[in-house]
Amino acid sequence: MADAATAASFPHRHLLGIEGLSPDEITLLLDRSESYVEQNRQADKKKAILNGRTIINLFFEASTRTRTSFELAGKRLGGDVINMSVSDSSIKKGETLIDTAMTLNAMHPDVLVIRHPDSGAAMLLSEKVNCAVINAGDGSHEHPTQALLDALTIRRRKGGITGLRVAICGDISHSRVARSNIHLLNIMGARVRLIAPRTLVPSAAERLGVEVFHDMIEGLKDCDIVMMLRLQRERMHANFFPSIREYFHFFGLDYEKLAAAKPDAFIMHPGPMNRGVEIDSEVADDIGRSAIREQVEMGVAVRMACLEILADNLPLTEGG
Amino acid sequence: MGVRSEQPPGVVAYVNARLLDPASGLDDTGTLIADGEVIADLGPDVKAPKGAARVDCGGHCLAPGLVDMRVQLREPGEEHKGTLASAGRAATSGGITTMVALPNTHPVVDDMSVLEFIARRARKLGLTKVYPYGALTKGLEGKELAEIGMLAEAGALAFTDGIKGVADSQVLRQALSYAATFGLLVVEHAEDPSLAADGVMNAGETATRLGLAGIPREAEIIMVERDVRLAELTGCRLHFAHLSTADAIDVVRRAKARSLGITCDTAPPYFALNETAVGDYRTFAKLSPPLRDETDRQAVVEGLKDGTIDAIASDHAPHDEDAKRLPFAQAAFGGVGLETLLAVSLELYHNGQMTLLDVLKRLTSGPADVLGLSTGRLAKGGPADLVIFDPEKAWKVDADDLLSKSKNSPFDGRPVQGKVLQTVIDGRTVFRAEE
Numbered sequence: 001m002a003d004a005a006t007a008a009s010f011p012h013r014h015l016l017g018i019e020g021l022s023p024d025e026i027t028l029l030l031d032r033s034e035s036y037v038e039q040n041r042q043a044d045k046k047k048a049i050l051n052g053r054t055i056i057n058l059f060f061e062a063s064t065r066t067r068t069s070f071e072l073a074g075k076r077l078g079g080d081v082i083n084m085s086v087s088d089s090s091i092k093k094g095e096t097l098i099d100t101a102m103t104l105n106a107m108h109p110d111v112l113v114i115r116h117p118d119s120g121a122a123m124l125l126s127e128k129v130n131c132a133v134i135n136a137g138d139g140s141h142e143h144p145t146q147a148l149l150d151a152l153t154i155r156r157r158k159g160g161i162t163g164l165r166v167a168i169c170g171d172i173s174h175s176r177v178a179r180s181n182i183h184l185l186n187i188m189g190a191r192v193r194l195i196a197p198r199t200l201v202p203s204a205a206e207r208l209g210v211e212v213f214h215d216m217i218e219g220l221k222d223c224d225i226v227m228m229l230r231l232q233r234e235r236m237h238a239n240f241f242p243s244i245r246e247y248f249h250f251f252g253l254d255y256e257k258l259a260a261a262k263p264d265a266f267i268m269h270p271g272p273m274n275r276g277v278e279i280d281s282e283v284a285d286d287i288g289r290s291a292i293r294e295q296v297e298m299g300v301a302v303r304m305a306c307l308e309i310l311a312d313n314l315p316l317t318e319g320g
Numbered sequence: 321m322g323v324r325s326e327q328p329p330g331v332v333a334y335v336n337a338r339l340l341d342p343a344s345g346l347d348d349t350g351t352l353i354a355d356g357e358v359i360a361d362l363g364p365d366v367k368a369p370k371g372a373a374r375v376d377c378g379g380h381c382l383a384p385g386l387v388d389m390r391v392q393l394r395e396p397g398e399e400h401k402g403t404l405a406s407a408g409r410a411a412t413s414g415g416i417t418t419m420v421a422l423p424n425t426h427p428v429v430d431d432m433s434v435l436e437f438i439a440r441r442a443r444k445l446g447l448t449k450v451y452p453y454g455a456l457t458k459g460l461e462g463k464e465l466a467e468i469g470m471l472a473e474a475g476a477l478a479f480t481d482g483i484k485g486v487a488d489s490q491v492l493r494q495a496l497s498y499a500a501t502f503g504l505l506v507v508e509h510a511e512d513p514s515l516a517a518d519g520v521m522n523a524g525e526t527a528t529r530l531g532l533a534g535i536p537r538e539a540e541i542i543m544v545e546r547d548v549r550l551a552e553l554t555g556c557r558l559h560f561a562h563l564s565t566a567d568a569i570d571v572v573r574r575a576k577a578r579s580l581g582i583t584c585d586t587a588p589p590y591f592a593l594n595e596t597a598v599g600d601y602r603t604f605a606k607l608s609p610p611l612r613d614e615t616d617r618q619a620v621v622e623g624l625k626d627g628t629i630d631a632i633a634s635d636h637a638p639h640d641e642d643a644k645r646l647p648f649a650q651a652a653f654g655g656v657g658l659e660t661l662l663a664v665s666l667e668l669y670h671n672g673q674m675t676l677l678d679v680l681k682r683l684t685s686g687p688a689d690v691l692g693l694s695t696g697r698l699a700k701g702g703p704a705d706l707v708i709f710d711p712e713k714a715w716k717v718d719a720d721d722l723l724s725k726s727k728n729s730p731f732d733g734r735p736v737q738g739k740v741l742q743t744v745i746d747g748r749t750v751f752r753a754e755e
Binding site for chain 2: 197198199237238240242246250
């Protein structure tokens with residue numbers, strides 16, 4: 001099952017983040033994902049590549065959509081998929097994670113997909129297990145498969161990624177989606193702008209290779225793509241912004257602000273959306289301008305590609 | 321005396337005036353021509369046009385109307401202490417043509433509707449122009465951000481929690497960061513509330529002898545030091561209100577040397593009085609921040625002289641008798657100041673400490689520039705907001721004679737020099753001194 005060609009072009013045991021990947025590696029993942037898009041639209045969506053492989057989805061954070069996406073991806077490749085949700089109340093910092101990992105490791109999974117509220121949890125896990133680890137979102141750090149499905153969505157609509165102006169808008173500070181996307185878009189040669197109040201832009205953000213704007217209309221000028229991030233209402237109580245209505249007035253995406261972007265600019269959102277907070281309902285549902293549903297479709301294809309490529313790199317026997 | 325009923329009177333020539341405009345450095349005898357609401361021309365060689373009404377300034381000073389950047393108007397909510405109307409009359413008699421009102425009314429100016437109420441009422445009165453500060457935090461409680469962006473769009477000039485500083489560092493940090501998003505100015509009353517605690521006057525010998533709890537000067541200094549750090553971290557412009565201590569002024573001096581976007585003001589009590597003014601428990605001398613010792617007072621004068629202090633604001637805080645006629649510890653903090661702002665400030669000129677133009681700068685273009693207002697200067701095309709005054713005319717401050725509804729002046733009984741003869745706003749005469 002080990003593919004020498006794959007191992008050579010994607011020489012990684014895990015997919016923990018986008019930072020550090022090369023343009024060729026990302027292109028390989030996108031190309032492989034592309035082939036699964038068609039397959040997912042057929043009546044028979046199955047391809048038995050992962051027959052006999054065990055995939056465990058270890059989710060320490062509630063998530064129906066991402067977990068379902070990974071579950072479908074694993075099953076459509078013929079793998080045995082187990083879902084494990086560890087509730088918040090049983091999380092003690094680090095200890096339960098390692099305990100759980102060691103226990104699972106003894107059951108010989110081939111791939112562990114982990115989502116955890118702490119940044120760095122995926123890396124910590126990867127050091128303790130023998131199988132491949134996919135990061136499905138660790139704290140505010142990275143969410144690589146989200147960035148890949150976003151990139152696939154963009155590539156299919158625009159024919160490429162290089163040179164495009166992409167605005168990422170909203171709570172950048174707390175967003176792993178923003179960080180993964182910033183890395184990926186920069187690696188692929190796009191131009192990234194962040195649009196948010198100063199309180200939601202992390203320190204030294206420019207050092208990540210982005211332009212920061214606090215005026216949304218200024219920031220959206222000539223943009224090809226507008227990526228909206230979900231704003232958690234709880235942030236209001238920690239004074240990141242004073243009220244929903246003020247946030248929406250200055251930083252919510254509505255038609256008036258969207259008009260500053262290119263006429264054929266389209267909107268993306270990792271979901272779930274907070275209508276009337278970061279995005280106007282009408283705009284979100286405008287099929288002419290929104291790529292949000294496509295993103296979800298691309299998600300399954302991308303996760304199939306990641307599972308396939310990482311499984312390819314697994315030795316035939318442990319220690320092999 | 322100053323009622324809005326008249327149209328601006330066509331063309332008016334103010335002749336035989338000593339023209340003083342700190343913004344341009346003009347100090348020369350000449351003529352100023354007002355056409356309707358604006359200044360049409362001014363200068364030593366300007367001639368009054370035929371048919372224009374003439375006002376003979378008798379050689380007296382003609383300067384931009386004063387800009388008072390710190391006033392508590394008490395309306396809405398505490399009209400027994402003061403109203404927009406009584407403040408307007410007091411202000412125009414003091415040569416003040418623009419004032420900026422703190423948001424600590426009832427209700428607080430943390431909502432657009434209150435802001436619009438005040439602006440509308442002031443416009444109707446047609447006296448001193450009133451600009452509002454917006455609340456920095458909701459209810460001025462120092463916990464949750466107010467809707468600063470929308471308040472700015474509705475006309476708030478800058479943001480402050482009024483007579484309180486923001487105690488929690490993270491709250492202030494978030495507030496400064498958020499305000500910097502829109503390039504807005506934050507104004508701080510720099511006093512650490514936990515250090516000030518139940519203090520009622522400056523900690524020191526006088527407080528000790530009188531048996532009054534003291535507020536250490538460190539309450540101001542530490543807050544200024546902290547706030548400057550946070551302003552630097554967040555890139556927000558920050559202005560300190562009524563600084564009273566040498567060390568705090570020095571922090572601002574160093575911050576300015578590093579181009580940090582920090583400004584400050586002081587009020588007349590802090591350069592004209594010291595803590596001995598409390599005397600025998602005189603509650604008119606109970607102020608916040610408290611009157612300091614002589615060393616600090618002299619440092620305030622130095623700060624004004626070398627330009628570290630950008631503005632002199634009245635810090636007008638009206639209180640009725642009930643609030644002041646109490647044992648010192650129970651009396652309210654604050655003094656009125658609209659009618660004494662000019663005369664007491666002129667002491668710096670009469671004492672030879674500053675030039676007349678420099679003193680006026682702290683009262684006109686200095687505060688206007690801090691707030692981004694185009695007023696506070698004599699400029700062609702600018703609003704005809706003027707004050708004609710005799711800097712030499714002696715008078716005595718008498719609390720009972722004040723036009724202000726409240727009479728709590730720390731300068732009660734003080735002989736001063738400098739009388740306003742006429743005040744003009746948008747070309748209309750709103751105050752004329754009795755002969």
